[in-house]
Amino acid sequence: MIRKVAKFGGTSMANADTIRRVATIIKNDPAIHFVVVSAPGRRQKGDLKVTDLLYQVAKEAEEKGTIQSFQLVEARILEIAKGLDLVDFITPYLIATKNAILDDMSLPFIVSRGEYFSSLLLAKYLNYTWVDAKDCIVFRGSTLNYPSSNQKTRKLLNKMAYVVMGGFYGENGLGDIKVMERGGSDITGAIVARAIKANVYENWTDVDGFLVADPDIVHHPKLIEEMTYKELRVLSFMGAEVLHSETYYPVMRAKIPIHIRNTFNPTTEGTYISPSLGHRGDSLVTGIAGLQDFTLIVVEKELMSEVVGLDRKILSIAEKLGIIIEHFPSGTDTFSMMIESKYLENGIKDQFIQLIKKTIKPDYLEVTEDVSLISIIGRNLMANNYNMLRLFTALVNDNITLKMIDYGSSGVNIVIGVSDDDYAFAIKTLYKEFIEDDEEEEQE
Numbered sequence: 001m002i003r004k005v006a007k008f009g010g011t012s013m014a015n016a017d018t019i020r021r022v023a024t025i026i027k028n029d030p031a032i033h034f035v036v037v038s039a040p041g042r043r044q045k046g047d048l049k050v051t052d053l054l055y056q057v058a059k060e061a062e063e064k065g066t067i068q069s070f071q072l073v074e075a076r077i078l079e080i081a082k083g084l085d086l087v088d089f090i091t092p093y094l095i096a097t098k099n100a101i102l103d104d105m106s107l108p109f110i111v112s113r114g115e116y117f118s119s120l121l122l123a124k125y126l127n128y129t130w131v132d133a134k135d136c137i138v139f140r141g142s143t144l145n146y147p148s149s150n151q152k153t154r155k156l157l158n159k160m161a162y163v164v165m166g167g168f169y170g171e172n173g174l175g176d177i178k179v180m181e182r183g184g185s186d187i188t189g190a191i192v193a194r195a196i197k198a199n200v201y202e203n204w205t206d207v208d209g210f211l212v213a214d215p216d217i218v219h220h221p222k223l224i225e226e227m228t229y230k231e232l233r234v235l236s237f238m239g240a241e242v243l244h245s246e247t248y249y250p251v252m253r254a255k256i257p258i259h260i261r262n263t264f265n266p267t268t269e270g271t272y273i274s275p276s277l278g279h280r281g282d283s284l285v286t287g288i289a290g291l292q293d294f295t296l297i298v299v300e301k302e303l304m305s306e307v308v309g310l311d312r313k314i315l316s317i318a319e320k321l322g323i324i325i326e327h328f329p330s331g332t333d334t335f336s337m338m339i340e341s342k343y344l345e346n347g348i349k350d351q352f353i354q355l356i357k358k359t360i361k362p363d364y365l366e367v368t369e370d371v372s373l374i375s376i377i378g379r380n381l382m383a384n385n386y387n388m389l390r391l392f393t394a395l396v397n398d399n400i401t402l403k404m405i406d407y408g409s410s411g412v413n414i415v416i417g418v419s420d421d422d423y424a425f426a427i428k429t430l431y432k433e434f435i436e437d438d439e440e441e442e443q444e
């Protein structure tokens, strides 16, 4: 028997119409046994998500000791309930929650109530069992405890079927509600999928799936049909925003595929993220993603490569200053560091440089700002050196200067550094070379 977990995001839960859509998707697929939902999201551009409103309530509670702004949350929940004919059902929960907030003004409790209400409403509308996420998801302090959450969820849900629960929150064993990072409902869905050993974790959102490149840079980029977890990890790290970047941990261990689907276009196949690939073609480049605003620091010292521990000294200075180094390509007697510029703000850059100078007395130290990293992701890229020739030729032909290259240390991507000014242009160039031109070839 196939068992699926389906998680629906905020846009899917935004109003009564979208929730009816969600219900139709669930009813049309008997394999969906477990449903995880976000709080109601934006109804249109410029609208606030219910979780945003709840953060405002928490701020008011902290600053003024009042919760006037909870009215706006009540209005949104009642509007949805009205459309689903569930006003009588939800009203007592709204009253009880308001009193509970007056009792417990803690931020996590307040901001978790969006998922609480949306899960209650959907469970009632579908006539499914409602499970309070606090009975499954465990925090130690304020940190999500994956093993305990897995165990507790498995214990509770394994005996059940046709369940709806809210994402994003859990409990710390002392009766306090805790929340994950924003967007964390994706993680709850993954924990549930692992706990009940689902065959697939469907993540329903408001886009068709992951795109090969940023649509703000490339006009109508292709959809990624299929990729591995490792490619997903790189893509998410480089800024792709479809899924919370931690989502893949729980399901990867259990080898459960993630299937991104669009609530508003349910007939498209979406993006399939899987431990074993091959069911939908095999592309050379899965995605091209990038991050801007890095600083490159190059340190040179005669005979540096013969001395043990100089690089460790530099790294421990970075550690003390809380600097994360993204890449450190090194050469004979040189050591360079690619660092996201945000780690070097407020005087940290000068401190870092002074400490390096004091500790290892370099012969030469150069700082280049406004560098971008672009990752060309593809599990098959490294199989053939010819791909490197294509990459270099395309960049040279378009006059794009390379500042750094990391060839395949992760096994699934090549990372290049270019100036921030060349960033968008380089992505377009690479898209044309590896995606458009290959597509044209296939069609010929």
Ligand code: ASP
Pocket (backbone or CB within 6 Å): 009, 010, 038, 039, 049, 051, 052, 114, 115, 167, 168, 181, 182, 183, 184, 185, 186
């Ligand atoms: N409702 C939370 C947020 O807006 C969590 C989520 O939607 O996943 O961030």
